[in-house]
Amino acid sequence: MPEPAPGLIDRYLVACADADIPALLVMNKADLLKENDPILTLLQEYQDLGYEVMQTQSDGDLTALSNRLENETVAFVGQSGVGKSTLINAIVPDAAQKTNIISENSALGQHTTTSTRLIGFGEGAALIDSPGIREFGLWHLTLDKVQSGFPEIENLLGHCQFRNCTHKHEKQCALRQAAAAGEILPRRLDSYLRLIDEITEAQQKN
Numbered sequence: 001m002p003e004p005a006p007g008l009i010d011r012y013l014v015a016c017a018d019a020d021i022p023a024l025l026v027m028n029k030a031d032l033l034k035e036n037d038p039i040l041t042l043l044q045e046y047q048d049l050g051y052e053v054m055q056t057q058s059d060g061d062l063t064a065l066s067n068r069l070e071n072e073t074v075a076f077v078g079q080s081g082v083g084k085s086t087l088i089n090a091i092v093p094d095a096a097q098k099t100n101i102i103s104e105n106s107a108l109g110q111h112t113t114t115s116t117r118l119i120g121f122g123e124g125a126a127l128i129d130s131p132g133i134r135e136f137g138l139w140h141l142t143l144d145k146v147q148s149g150f151p152e153i154e155n156l157l158g159h160c161q162f163r164n165c166t167h168k169h170e171k172q173c174a175l176r177q178a179a180a181a182g183e184i185l186p187r188r189l190d191s192y193l194r195l196i197d198e199i200t201e202a203q204q205k206n
Contacts, residue, residue: 002081004039010191011138012077013051014149018141023051024068028083030055045185049152056087066091069121075128088129092121138195139202146199150192152184167193 009025016023027033027043047053056065069091076084119127138146147154153175161172167189170176179186 002079004042005079006042006187007191007194008079009046010149010188011195014138014141014146014195017149018145024074025051025053026065026087027053027055028087029057031057031060059090062087062090066122069125069127071122071124073126073128075130077130085129088119088127092119092127139199141199143196143199146192146195150188153189153192156184 013023015021025043025046027039033039043053043055054065054068056062065087076088078084116128116130119129121127147157156174156178159174160167160170162170165173165175167173167175175184175189178184179189
């Protein structure tokens with residue numbers, strides 16, 4: 001199973017917020033986790049932020065997930081090798097999607113879904129299977145759109161000492177103070193600032 005990429009998850013959540021799409025974080029292959037696995041902590045962090053989360057395993061009972069997806073058009077996105085196509089195979093047995101194992105050398109999933117496919121599911125529902133993603137650019141978004149994907153940070157914006165605070169070195173930065181006090185996750189702040197820098201740089205080039 002590939003290492004989790006919280007920064008990539010954050011980007012997905014920003015894209016969902018921008019498109020007003022509800023997000024469901026699914027921890028697949030839960031049977032491979034050990035007790036107190038850091039991934040469980042990561043999942044709990046997102047749940048504490050108000051995101052809907054679920055744990056599944058491809059060869060287990062997927063009734064809860066199937067029921068959750070009823071009457072919805074759902075896009076499965078994530079890193080290569082996390083089991084998106086395997087989950088879809090289990091939910092829709094005739095989906096005829098290829099699956100593959102994790103490369104033992106690189107610990108990266110080998111791409112087996114090479115194009116995005118729309119698969120009918122039940123009555124009025126559809127599953128979209130996409131190729132594994134390792135990078136997910138959001139350069140087209142405005143800074144305001146990025147903020148909406150970090151609601152816990154958005155609530156603090158405007159409370160810094162300086163209006164043009166960069167949130168990187170200022171002593172009276174509300175975001176840095178909140179991170180130091182444990183009120184927001186430092187890694188989420190880093191993820192937010194990284195996205196802001198990328199978008200600002202892209203806008204300057206254009």
